[in-house]
Amino acid sequence: MSAVPSHLLICSCEKTMPLDAAAIGRGCGGTITQANQLCGLELDRFKAALSDGAPVTVACTQEAPLFREVAENSPQAELTFVNIRETGGWSKDAAAAGPKAAALIAAAQEDMPPISLVTLESSGVALVYGRDEVAIEAAQRLADRLDITVLLSRPGDVIPRRSNEFPVLKGTIRNASGHLGAFELAIDDYALPAPSSRAKLVFGSSRNGATSTCDLILDLTGGAPLFPAHELRPGYLRADPRDRAAVERAIAEAGGMVGTFDKPRFVQFEAALCAHSRSGITGCTRCLDLCPTGAIAPNGNAVAIDANVCAGCGACASVCPTGAASYSLPGADALMRRLRTLLQTFHKAGGSNAVVLFHDGEHGDDIIDALARFGTGLPANVLPVRVNEVTQLGPENIAAVFAYGGSGVAMLTRAKPKHDISGLRRAVEMSDAIVTALGFGAGLVRILETDDPDQLRSLLDAAPAGIATQKPAGFVPRGAKRGVLETTFRELHLAAPAPVDIVPLQPGAPFGGVKLDVEGCTLCHACVTACPTHALSDNPDRAMLRFTESLCVQCGLCQSTCPEDVITLEPRLDFKAWNAPLTVLKEEEPFHCIACNKPFGTKSSIDKVLAKLGERHWMFQGANAKRLDVIKMCADCRVEAVVNESFDPHAAPQPRPPVMTTEDYLRARDASKGDPLDS
Numbered sequence: 208m209s210a211v212p213s214h215l216l217i218c219s220c221e222k223t224m225p226l227d228a229a230a231i232g233r234g235c236g237g238t239i240t241q242a243n244q245l246c247g248l249e250l251d252r253f254k255a256a257l258s259d260g261a262p263v264t265v266a267c268t269q270e271a272p273l274f275r276e277v278a279e280n281s282p283q284a285e286l287t288f289v290n291i292r293e294t295g296g297w298s299k300d301a302a303a304a305g306p307k308a309a310a311l312i313a314a315a316q317e318d319m320p321p322i323s324l325v326t327l328e329s330s331g332v333a334l335v336y337g338r339d340e341v342a343i344e345a346a347q348r349l350a351d352r353l354d355i356t357v358l359l360s361r362p363g364d365v366i367p368r369r370s371n372e373f374p375v376l377k378g379t380i381r382n383a384s385g386h387l388g389a390f391e392l393a394i395d396d397y398a399l400p401a402p403s404s405r406a407k408l409v410f411g412s413s414r415n416g417a418t419s420t421c422d423l424i425l426d427l428t429g430g431a432p433l434f435p436a437h438e439l440r441p442g443y444l445r446a447d448p449r450d451r452a453a454v455e456r457a458i459a460e461a462g463g464m465v466g467t468f469d470k471p472r473f474v475q476f477e478a479a480l481c482a483h484s485r486s487g488i489t490g491c492t493r494c495l496d497l498c499p500t501g502a503i504a505p506n507g508n509a510v511a512i513d514a515n516v517c518a519g520c521g522a523c524a525s526v527c528p529t530g531a532a533s534y535s536l537p538g539a540d541a542l543m544r545r546l547r548t549l550l551q552t553f554h555k556a557g558g559s560n561a562v563v564l565f566h567d568g569e570h571g572d573d574i575i576d577a578l579a580r581f582g583t584g585l586p587a588n589v590l591p592v593r594v595n596e597v598t599q600l601g602p603e604n605i606a607a608v609f610a611y612g613g614s615g616v617a618m619l620t621r622a623k624p625k626h627d628i629s630g631l632r633r634a635v636e637m638s639d640a641i642v643t644a645l646g647f648g649a650g651l652v653r654i655l656e657t658d659d660p661d662q663l664r665s666l667l668d669a670a671p672a673g674i675a676t677q678k679p680a681g682f683v684p685r686g687a688k689r690g691v692l693e694t695t696f697r698e699l700h701l702a703a704p705a706p707v708d709i710v711p712l713q714p715g716a717p718f719g720g721v722k723l724d725v726e727g728c729t730l731c732h733a734c735v736t737a738c739p740t741h742a743l744s745d746n747p748d749r750a751m752l753r754f755t756e757s758l759c760v761q762c763g764l765c766q767s768t769c770p771e772d773v774i775t776l777e778p779r780l781d782f783k784a785w786n787a788p789l790t791v792l793k794e795e796e797p798f799h800c801i802a803c804n805k806p807f808g809t810k811s812s813i814d815k816v817l818a819k820l821g822e823r824h825w826m827f828q829g830a831n832a833k834r835l836d837v838i839k840m841c842a843d844c845r846v847e848a849v850v851n852e853s854f855d856p857h858a859a860p861q862p863r864p865p866v867m868t869t870e871d872y873l874r875a876r877d878a879s880k881g882d883p884l885d886s
Contacts (some may be wrong), residue, residue, distance in 0.1 A: 298584025
């Protein structure tokens with residue numbers, strides 16, 4: 208948000224909605240200019256605001272192009288546009304929507320970080336993949352714009368063309384990978400047609416394992432798509448050849464896929480924070496389980512995210528427990544700063560019982576607009592917040608709403624969601640369990656799956672009333688995602704109407720503790736080596752295993768790595784443990800070397816080794832019992848003692864058994880059965 212107060216212009220849109228200037232003033236402050244037709248008769252008021260030199264916020268998005276055109280002569284002007292008409296002014300509750308308008312205006316003034324871009328380049332090398340003349344006809348229409356090759360999979364009788372402007376081949380794509388500008392194909396049953404083909408294309412002998420590359424693929428086979436979530440793969444177009452309208456749309460789109468294209472880098476990834484695996488043992492697979500496009504793949508101890516393939520659903524960032532994957536449209540801290548401003552301004556302006564409605568732009572804007580124009584509009588206490596995809600939302604975003612004073616959260620999706628929302632469902636279920644346990648109320652976090660504006664209003668009206676905190680948090684979120692998450696949950700606990708120290712959670716939750724069978728633990732510290740977040744740690748000065756619960760992400764690597772099988776996970780949210788110092792899970796006195804008194808190992812582990820060797824191995828029994836002293840020495844003293852003693856390791860008390868061949872074993876077996884001739 209700019210340090211200079213903004214000049215705010217609000218308009219009643221020709222008196223079609225009431226303006227509560229007093230509430231807006233309480234929430235936003237600064238200079239406010241009110242109008243009834245700011246885009247027409249009162250346009251001079253906008254021009255006058257430009258001359259002030261201060262940032263200008265206009266509470267209208269419909270006429271933003273006009274205002275930008277007028278402001279071309281004032282290039283230094285900072286312009287912000289915000290919609291308070293469809294989101295609140297056009298509603299049966301418009302008279303009470305003043306605090307909402309103030310909140311939306313203030314939130315819009317929050318600075319959002321710039322978007323990082325990924326560049327895709329296409330030279331227009333296109334593969335038209337089909338079965339018959341439909342593919343060839345599409346190729347002919349694209350041949351003047353693209354470098355075309357046609358590949359026919361298991362074709363029937365195809366009439367040869369009079370002129371071969373582009374190659375027509377036979378083959379079936381066995382495997383495909385890549386994206387716009389960089390597709391790689393593995394093709395079986397590959398063959399070329401004979402030039403002498405007369406009534407139909409006659410193909411020569413085929414072979415498997417052919418490879419090819421192209422910039423884009425137009426799939427008109429009508430078969431199974433080549434990619435998961437194929438509609439989200441840039442450069443891959445697919446249409447049912449029986450649907451002429453769909454084929455026409457695909458041809459039109461393919462014709463424009465030449466040149467340089469920019470797409471957002473939806474997810475930022477830090478491999479060092481990833482808890483996927485250690486030493487070949489798999490831990491966290493949350494992102495791999497949810498990615499719809501196959502953009503995520505294992506990569507050593509971490510995973511790798513292909514930004515060229517990523518479609519931006521944000522599910523990986525939503526479920527990533529360490530913050531290795533974080534969404535960048537906007538980042539977790541930027542979105543939460545906007546939530547902070549939204550809710551603080553709403554309450555400052557006199558609002559109560561705030562419910563935050565998260566929605567995307569493609570679907571959410573349309574349904575909210577339709578509800579305002581043809582229905583009863585949004586309730587006055589419902590604050591819409593547009594995000595790129597609702598599936599990007601994680602538990603930290605939901606918790607922040609309640610910590611900042613909200614009393615409900617809703618996520619609006621299509622009746623048939625664009626992306627898989629199973630990850631979002633888990634976040635909603637876990638978050639609702641937490642806020643319920645903390646006394647905010649039950650059923651306050653919901654997913655609204657609807658395409659019907661009136662049904663949206665009914666669902667919002669039917670929402671249970673929550674209990675807003677009487678001591679809302681005021682923290683400013685900064686930094687990486689996991690740190691923001693930890694801060695948010697601590698603040699949520701402080702703001703809770705009825706706080707409890709421990710909230711049990713379902714398996715798979717990103718919070719929890721570990722249970723240790725202390726008797727079975729040998730303090731080998733294999734778990735410490737495996738822990739990616741340093742939740743488990745040792746003490747270089749003592750034989751000790753320590754645990755920091757706020758750092759544990761329940762990846763399970765400690766449990767899988769432990770050679771004694773004495774660690775189990777306990778999913779929970781333990782606020783007391785989060786705020787406590789390091790917990791010592793096990794501590795032992797070190798064993799001191801009998802030669803130099805240097806501490807090494809632990810007394811229990813040395814005693815176990817001594818007991819096992821003294822009971823079972825001839826080298827440490829009877830007259831050799833004194834040799835157990837080398838076990839009681841540190842590594843340096845042990846080497847010196849073994850070198851200086853005159854002990855023959857081959858002098859076993861009994862002779863070694865002779866070496867036996869396969870024939871010896873067979874002879875002994877036959878002898879044990881008896882000779883059949885003797886009977």
